[in-house]
Amino acid sequence: MNKILIGRYIAGDSIVYKMDPRGKLVATILFIFVIFLANNPATYAILTIFSLVAVAATKLKGKVFWDGVKPIIWLILFTSLLQLFFTVGGKVYWQWMMLAVSSYGIINAIYIFIRFTLIVLISTVMTVTTMPLEIADAIEWLLTPLKLFKVPVDKIALVMSIALRFVPTLFDQTFKIMNAQRARGADFNNGGLITRAKAITPLLVPLFISSLETAIDLATAMESRGYRGDQGRTRYRILQWSLYDLINLVYFIILVILLLIFRTH
């Protein structure tokens, strides 16, 4: 259990990996807004093609993306079905009580389905190609303007990176404690919901105590290594824009322009 992956990052070496996490994060967020520009078959087709090209550019197996969509496929289908049965207008094909399948309903259901799926696909592209630490750095960069309002962005960033750094350590500790409890006869895998929940308590208490100890040790170590808040700190790891980010930007702008041209006004 030495290599526990946090997040969904999968190592790779395609063009998408070389893009700056800041660019990818911003593009992903903007994509969610841009998707609402689409309002006719042509624009939805453009969106779909652009998204699939982005997916293909990662050079990862399709299964990776299916795994991204799978957990919420029912939510997507449910929402689409609601659209299907409750949208009124156009030609009515089938009706029962309040439910009706109309031509508007069918189109809306398809649009909602595409929208949802594309958002999930694009955010999967980002999360599988960007390490959690890079995402944390990108979030820090996004938060930078908040410095004007005296928000301690550097501290928040350090907290984020330490939190990520200690996830595997906490996992290790959890497994150690679990094994220690198992050796004394604890059973985590059998019994009903309540029995299992109760079995977790003797796990949480030592875990909580050990993480407090870790925190105290870490604070001592940081202080003795000269950490005194943010004043005068420099950064070793920095993000640098590259040519690949220009590709990202241009690609995104072309998408927006095409959507603006082809959408129904």
Place this chain on the structure above:
Amino acid sequence: MTIDNIIKIRNVSFTYPDAKEPAINNVTFDIERGSWTSIIGHNGSGKSTIIRLINGLLDAGENANSKIEVDGIRLTQKTVWDIRDRVGVVFQNPDNQFVGATVADDVAFGLENRGVSRLEMMKIVPKAIAAVGMSEYADSEPGSLSGGQKQRVAIAGIIAIKPKIIILDEATSMLDPDGRSQVLQIVQQMKDKYGLTVIAITHDIDETALADQVLVMNDGQIVTQGKPESVFKKTKLLNELGLTVPFVQQVKKDLQSNAINIPDTINSEKELINYLCQLNSKK
């Protein structure tokens, strides 16, 4: 020529806020520049407290009679950061002192704190990592390293800030024998290469074989101090304190009490074995 002492501790006492008995009780000692000092003592004898006082993690309070001086600087609220630039500490738990997300990030942490420019860091960090033989792991995450490797990274982080003193606070106690000997070997190399002063707090009595000086602590006081061979002659005292004498010293003493005279110069297992072999052949 006078002895150049890098650390001078005079009449220092310290009591933890909620404790009745002082953890350190009127302690005075010196540490010579470039030497290796081992501090031994059972749990709660005050050995960890004393090093936390040296780099100002604990504050002994200001008092006319007592002082802590490191590299000619007297420890006060104002100078504490200057002193921390000169003293690097490797702590016991390898995981709980690894701040960075990768080896390189962790080594850079101390430099970042001191506002070293990025350009400068790009030069120092790889060198420091190479010095402890971890170059191929520069981008590794701590989860994929062994305890001994993490401690070597901690040493690299200290070397990077070019300190005068390196303190090992039971730094090898959580490691397996291989990791332990590697870490000690690296510290020895760094000591020779950069002329460092080493203070090692340890449970492992065999580790004191590397030392020029041994301090034995009990109940917040220094019970005895001196060269390892003279300290380990005091078997009775050490046993009373619950400390065992290193195996070689024990054998030596028992042989001596059986009228087989072993010279004082013999202090390692190898030397002793060689000597005993020759002892037979001479007869």
